[in-house]
Amino acid sequence: MTPRTMRQLRQFHLWFGMIFAPAILFFAFSGALQTFDFQETVDGVAPPKWIAVIAAIHKKQDFPKPRKPRPAAAALVTAAAAAEKSAPARPAPAHSPWPLKVFVGLMSIGLMASTLLGITIALSNRTSRRRSLLLLTLGTVLPISMLFV
Numbered sequence: 001m002t003p004r005t006m007r008q009l010r011q012f013h014l015w016f017g018m019i020f021a022p023a024i025l026f027f028a029f030s031g032a033l034q035t036f037d038f039q040e041t042v043d044g045v046a047p048p049k050w051i052a053v054i055a056a057i058h059k060k061q062d063f064p065k066p067r068k069p070r071p072a073a074a075a076l077v078t079a080a081a082a083a084e085k086s087a088p089a090r091p092a093p094a095h096s097p098w099p100l101k102v103f104v105g106l107m108s109i110g111l112m113a114s115t116l117l118g119i120t121i122a123l124s125n126r127t128s129r130r131r132s133l134l135l136l137t138l139g140t141v142l143p144i145s146m147l148f149v
Contacts, residue, residue, distance in 0.1 A: 018135035024115045030058040032108035035101050
């Protein structure tokens with residue numbers, strides 16, 4: 001590759017990296033929380049509201065909606081629960097999901113660290129600092145504004 005092509009590729013990498021860096025950080029963090037089921041209600045204890053909000057944005061690209069209980073649905077749930085109690089217990093899975101969960105958690109940390117390092121490197125370059133800040137701001141404001149459209 002010619003030096004000019006390499007410069008252009010680095011420039012495109014900088015632009016795409018700075019635009020998508022905020023989303024990469026958000027999705028890596030919220031994905032790590034979901035990997036360990038922090039957004040789930042356990043024993044009747046609901047997760048903190050901020051975790052439920054970012055989990056809904058991550059999974060459905062929208063804020064969480066309050067659920068309205070339906071009488072007919074409640075009867076179906078009760079019938080299904082009664083059927084589960086009478087059914088024989090399922091055997092435990094032969095494998096543990098924890099090794100993969102730990103790997104995904106470490107991958108999320110690595111992705112966030114790599115993204116933060118890229119932002120630091122981009123902002124330390126005086127010749128492209130202003131453009132990098134502009135693209136980073138655009139990459140932050142644009143997805144947030146899309147949530148409210």
